[in-house]
Amino acid sequence: MKITGVKIRRVHGTMATKGMFWEERLVRPIDIYPEYRDQGPFEGGEQVDGSHLKLVQDFVEIHTDEGVTGTAGPIWQDCSHLILTQLKSIIMGKDPLAIELLWDQMHRLQVHGRQGIPMVAISAIDCALWDLKGKAFNQPLWRILGGPTRESIPAYASMLGYAVLDLGKVRERALEYKEKGYKAQKWFIRHGPMAGHEGLRQNVALVRTLRETLGDDYDIMIDCWQSLNLDYAVDFCSRIEEFRPRWVEECFMPDRIDSHVKLKAKTSIPLSGAEHEYTRWGFKRFIEKDALDIYQPDIYWCGGLSETLKIAAYATVHDLITIPHGHSTPIGIHFSVTQSPIHTPYQEFLVKWNAINMHFLMNPLWPVKGDIHLPHAPGVDMDLDPAKIEREEEVRL
Structure with missing residues (x-):
């Protein structure tokens, strides 16, 4: 089995809420500065009214020549960009079951990315590979x-x-x-x-x-x-x-x-x-x-x-x-x-x-x-529900 594609799906949808979803936020390190201390909730989604939260999320898919696909997400859009610009090329054509090899090669490629966004991007690829491995063996992870x-x-x-x-x-x-x-x-x-x-x-x-x-x-x-x-x-x-x-x-x-x-x-x-x-x-x-x-x-x-x-x-x-x-x-x-x-x-x-x-x-x-x-579906069971996707595009360079 070989990796034939790395795809980023950006999906749009609406989640129902009972009133304002984010009621309060947590304390943050930057709150030592007064201009930030009084800011309200800043978490995910856009509250468009009292009962709806608009969501835009990226999911990474790893495709193979045997039709087995691994999925991970949602991931940050900065990670999507890094996956497509830096990580995709190093895993294309490789054995997706050789997870230890691929992790080591991705990590060694990111000599300036041992923390933060690059490591989160590597994490997403790694999780998608584990999902793929479970599906390949038709077993829960x-x-x-x-x-x-x-x-x-x-x-x-x-x-x-x-x-x-x-x-x-x-x-x-x-x-x-x-x-x-x-x-x-x-x-x-x-x-x-x-x-x-x-x-x-x-x-x-x-x-x-x-x-x-x-x-x-x-x-x-x-x-x-x-x-x-x-x-x-x-x-x-x-x-x-x-x-x-x-x-x-x-x-x-x-x-x-x-x-x-x-x-x-x-x-x-x-x-x-x-x-x-x-x-x-x-x-x-x-x-x-x-x-x-x-x-x-x-x-x-x-x-x-x-x-x-x-x-x-x-x-x-x-x-x-x-x-x-x-x-x-x-x-x-x-x-x-x-x-x-x-x-x-x-x-x-x-x-x-x-x-x-x-x-x-x-x-x-x-x-x-x-x-x-414990779940019993093969892999991590990360299939997306088409009924919840209002709009979708593939992220490309």
Whole structure:
């Protein structure tokens, strides 16, 4: 089998929403500057009215001379351009089942692209190749990977985009998702250090409200999205320790590894992060310094499924937990159910981002009573639903 084509499909469609889809945004590192701190939600899609979100998404397809196709996405448009200009030529004519060879060649080609957009583009190609491999053998990907270790995995509801400053709505949503069967929830603080004492008070009030609403026997996680500095993080963690969060996530930008180490020495709360890190070499820096307790590589960013498997294997050597960043349920489940339950106890389910990222799929994979069950279709089951595509074009150079 040989690769005969690499195609980018740009699809347009409309997703129904109940009111404004994005209610609030998370804190961001750039919020230290006042002109950015007060900006509203900036996430995916265009809200055209109170009940419709316009979506434009790119999906990459890898075609072969035997009619087997692998798909990944959605991907950023900058990645689409890089795939067509730099990665397509190096994989054309190659064996699509030689995934390790193709990954190594793509990575070595990108000598100035060891992070960021180039690595995300490599990740998309890698994920599409794994989808293709499953289809070639007519097996779900988890079987190709040697699993499963279980029939389903608990999902935690990741509540990005929900209102966090209105504590009444926080209580309502937290109870709603507990009643849906989710075993845990992660919420995102809105304020960073430059929001002052009032912002800190509101962050702490969010954590207190979650614990009081959800009870003692329920995991809550708090995401800081790289936006704190060390003294603020120490203060924040000391104030919320009594509420026993399962972890506090991404307190600092990823290159501030020493800040992670110093915070870990000052708090009893487990620390998680590194979703914005890339490759096994990037994660090696964190693990060697014992900077985190839970590692969260993004399968679509860190180098693909191939690299996520290597990162997780290295983490288990140190008895560390790996729970990938969770906006890509269709491929994430294939990773999760092939890992030891003690090293991957949850799968993240970003509620709003999964609704967007699975909108165009023929068979979106939703949690059932808080559990994500292993799928049985060949590959990753990334076929697009023509009924949801209002318009489409192929992206060309």
